[in-house]
Amino acid sequence: MRIPTILSFIITATLAVAQSDEATIKKIFDEALARGQSYDMLRQLTQDAGPRLSGSPAAAAAVEWSRQTMQAFRFDTVWLQPVLVPHWVRGKKEIGKVVQSRTSGTREFAVCALGGSVGTGTAGIAAGVIEVKTFDELKQLGEKAVRGKIVFFNRAMDPTRMNTFAAYGGAVDQRANGASEAAKYGAVAVIVRSMGSNLEDYPHTGSMRYQPNVPQIPAIAIATRHAEELSKLLAADAQLQFYMETHCQTLPDAPSFNVVGEIRGTDPAQEYIVAGGHLDAWDLGEGAHDDGAGCVHAIEALRLLKAIGYTPKRTLRAVMYMNEENGLRGGLEYARQAQLLKEKHLAAIESDRGGFTPRGYTVPTDAVAKQKVRSWQPLLEPYGLTDFSQEGGGADIGPLAGQGVHLLGFVPDSQRYFDYHHTAEDTFDKVSKRELELGSASMAAIIYLIDKYGLK
Amino acid sequence: MRIPTILSFIITATLAVAQSDEATIKKIFDEALARGQSYDMLRQLTQDAGPRLSGSPAAAAAVEWSRQTMQAFRFDTVWLQPVLVPHWVRGKKEIGKVVQSRTSGTREFAVCALGGSVGTGTAGIAAGVIEVKTFDELKQLGEKAVRGKIVFFNRAMDPTRMNTFAAYGGAVDQRANGASEAAKYGAVAVIVRSMGSNLEDYPHTGSMRYQPNVPQIPAIAIATRHAEELSKLLAADAQLQFYMETHCQTLPDAPSFNVVGEIRGTDPAQEYIVAGGHLDAWDLGEGAHDDGAGCVHAIEALRLLKAIGYTPKRTLRAVMYMNEENGLRGGLEYARQAQLLKEKHLAAIESDRGGFTPRGYTVPTDAVAKQKVRSWQPLLEPYGLTDFSQEGGGADIGPLAGQGVHLLGFVPDSQRYFDYHHTAEDTFDKVSKRELELGSASMAAIIYLIDKYGLK
Numbered sequence: 001m002r003i004p005t006i007l008s009f010i011i012t013a014t015l016a017v018a019q020s021d022e023a024t025i026k027k028i029f030d031e032a033l034a035r036g037q038s039y040d041m042l043r044q045l046t047q048d049a050g051p052r053l054s055g056s057p058a059a060a061a062a063v064e065w066s067r068q069t070m071q072a073f074r075f076d077t078v079w080l081q082p083v084l085v086p087h088w089v090r091g092k093k094e095i096g097k098v099v100q101s102r103t104s105g106t107r108e109f110a111v112c113a114l115g116g117s118v119g120t121g122t123a124g125i126a127a128g129v130i131e132v133k134t135f136d137e138l139k140q141l142g143e144k145a146v147r148g149k150i151v152f153f154n155r156a157m158d159p160t161r162m163n164t165f166a167a168y169g170g171a172v173d174q175r176a177n178g179a180s181e182a183a184k185y186g187a188v189a190v191i192v193r194s195m196g197s198n199l200e201d202y203p204h205t206g207s208m209r210y211q212p213n214v215p216q217i218p219a220i221a222i223a224t225r226h227a228e229e230l231s232k233l234l235a236a237d238a239q240l241q242f243y244m245e246t247h248c249q250t251l252p253d254a255p256s257f258n259v260v261g262e263i264r265g266t267d268p269a270q271e272y273i274v275a276g277g278h279l280d281a282w283d284l285g286e287g288a289h290d291d292g293a294g295c296v297h298a299i300e301a302l303r304l305l306k307a308i309g310y311t312p313k314r315t316l317r318a319v320m321y322m323n324e325e326n327g328l329r330g331g332l333e334y335a336r337q338a339q340l341l342k343e344k345h346l347a348a349i350e351s352d353r354g355g356f357t358p359r360g361y362t363v364p365t366d367a368v369a370k371q372k373v374r375s376w377q378p379l380l381e382p383y384g385l386t387d388f389s390q391e392g393g394g395a396d397i398g399p400l401a402g403q404g405v406h407l408l409g410f411v412p413d414s415q416r417y418f419d420y421h422h423t424a425e426d427t428f429d430k431v432s433k434r435e436l437e438l439g440s441a442s443m444a445a446i447i448y449l450i451d452k453y454g455l456k
Numbered sequence: 457m458r459i460p461t462i463l464s465f466i467i468t469a470t471l472a473v474a475q476s477d478e479a480t481i482k483k484i485f486d487e488a489l490a491r492g493q494s495y496d497m498l499r500q501l502t503q504d505a506g507p508r509l510s511g512s513p514a515a516a517a518a519v520e521w522s523r524q525t526m527q528a529f530r531f532d533t534v535w536l537q538p539v540l541v542p543h544w545v546r547g548k549k550e551i552g553k554v555v556q557s558r559t560s561g562t563r564e565f566a567v568c569a570l571g572g573s574v575g576t577g578t579a580g581i582a583a584g585v586i587e588v589k590t591f592d593e594l595k596q597l598g599e600k601a602v603r604g605k606i607v608f609f610n611r612a613m614d615p616t617r618m619n620t621f622a623a624y625g626g627a628v629d630q631r632a633n634g635a636s637e638a639a640k641y642g643a644v645a646v647i648v649r650s651m652g653s654n655l656e657d658y659p660h661t662g663s664m665r666y667q668p669n670v671p672q673i674p675a676i677a678i679a680t681r682h683a684e685e686l687s688k689l690l691a692a693d694a695q696l697q698f699y700m701e702t703h704c705q706t707l708p709d710a711p712s713f714n715v716v717g718e719i720r721g722t723d724p725a726q727e728y729i730v731a732g733g734h735l736d737a738w739d740l741g742e743g744a745h746d747d748g749a750g751c752v753h754a755i756e757a758l759r760l761l762k763a764i765g766y767t768p769k770r771t772l773r774a775v776m777y778m779n780e781e782n783g784l785r786g787g788l789e790y791a792r793q794a795q796l797l798k799e800k801h802l803a804a805i806e807s808d809r810g811g812f813t814p815r816g817y818t819v820p821t822d823a824v825a826k827q828k829v830r831s832w833q834p835l836l837e838p839y840g841l842t843d844f845s846q847e848g849g850g851a852d853i854g855p856l857a858g859q860g861v862h863l864l865g866f867v868p869d870s871q872r873y874f875d876y877h878h879t880a881e882d883t884f885d886k887v888s889k890r891e892l893e894l895g896s897a898s899m900a901a902i903i904y905l906i907d908k909y910g911l912k
Contacts (some may be wrong), residue, residue: 159489160489357813359840433653433654435872438871
């Protein structure tokens, strides 16, 4: 009867491990749902600190808030990691309007400058408009058609993509590169259809960049519904004149910080696990979903593990990266310091997809690590975490890839994200307490499993 | 080589079927996401018709809106099914306050009458308050402690339940039966903690019923945060006096209707499939999630199938049931008529859990039908439909169970539902267009599969 006894022992041991994981993960979720702090934290970050674009006074307030918050939770160490950030300011409210048309009167549109754009100044720019959907179309039109004009990029995000981030990826080239592409053919400015999932009356800002040795022309976003209307006006009168006025400018780089909070692991030989979100946010709203949610997810994940009495083997860090939106300086600096200090990281987990109801995780690209994460799915499914389909991490942790760190991302439901992203609508009241707290628990659960089982 | 040929044929045929289902379901979702009508319909229903409690003028407007909308979509037949409904009216705004206390001044609370309650009239009721969490506790206190008092039921929904409907099910006895249970021990009125997932400053109404031969005493709900505050005041001064005033009353039953829209199937020998939501809604809000969403899900599901050119074998119906909230008269009448007219139904599908992002379906209790529905999961998972764990349907279709009809329910994410349910916050602006349209597509997809493959 020896073999059955051994088998029985193995089965019992396996069940015991699985049951203990189930129990620990249930404790995490129970703590989050019954006594979670994410929602209160997010209210403080979004409403007390305020809009916190890199270099702004509110960004400095957010740094100090993060430091104090993690200290108040008695993390073992909390410190600031200096980083110099771009400092772009919007200036006074933008104007975008049709000023002259055979078929319509003047008509104002909801517009905003794109982040990083030069401004038109008080003189503004008035010119004819030429509408295109793609850079190919622009190329075919060529300099003859484009010179002296405002180019209007009007390709919508594909509504039929279930994952709205995929739809965003299919349209955001217009925002990121539209200005330089149009300037190559002599355009004087660009209007870009906002990156929004639906027809809306408010514009979405976001970063753009200028290519070297191409004239820097002003770039604005226009609300999606207004993009449709402008397109109709152009169809009726191709000669209409558009006036735009923006007062944005880029100031000298400003000093700022990543904020790091650490809970030390019991085994100093073990590699680190880092969870994070980005602290900076676009200036139009409160940066509630993008990415206040990610910041509080990371802080709360560590607090939850402490609260249930879990003692990690590995050192765990929550990092509030600065300047994801328009420079990524914080993510780059964190990775640089990790390399300099020879802080070997096992895994980095990012939350930068909003505070919506959890659906799963992006998994590491390494085949063994990926398989390991996917093997945990049965433990996580009871909490709605069923999507382990995508690979990769997020922008801030990207720079760690070169150090062999496994990258993962928290994946919440994506359907509402691009209603709010980079707009005045990204405010605290758009966040559901339960959805947010569940995100923090989802972060804590994956940190727990990685700490306990590694990724090999 | 005969066997491989047959095998190859079988494999090819199986793949062809699966691919055609995949393609059809993708067409449904593409149509919903690119050209869906649910959101526009919901705006009309919630904002043009207005609050539509059974018997109200707005309920009549909602009936007519449903009829016209389904006719405009050119359903084969649209008709009204008469039903007599209870007619309860709230009257002027309720008052609930602490009027006398050793430890605090007067304090007003956010309260509302529960649906079906008798009113206090202008005299109001002033009395001491006794707080309990359960009917057992009430029983132990007994008549001596309770007589002449207002009983305050203050058991919260369990926040650790992932499914908020389960948490609701664990607390709603206080609202449904609290008044009669308290009246048995001589209570003069009851205050019930609102059925809300979080701490809020607004009350949740909902139906209550009186048991036969028990005095009918007034019942109000109090906002969850205010329930906590009242509890603290009682802890400081058990003798405090509470005043409540409600002006609700039950009028004679009123004539109303279920609204039925039908697309006829090609095979008259086949049984029907009916999809539905309830048209009535509590009077405090706009009934957007409860259950305007379910109504437009049902209408749009049929419109989607028409729009993609699908010709059903079975006759499909969309039913807007009247009076789910406080009587279920519509659901009972629909089942009665189906039996009278010998309209044999194969399946009934209900959407009454809000317009949130789809998670799955409740499945039939019959083992064979359940297994069949679960076998479709791989076709539905790409749309986030992964939860096939629960059995049963919904309140309105419950009466069809006796006729052997398979009951299913659409299951959206439940995390936000009880922030809005039966409150002034259940308004159109709380609904996401993409989440709503995906719900309609989820309803259409399951109708398509049932029509094509049956449930045997």
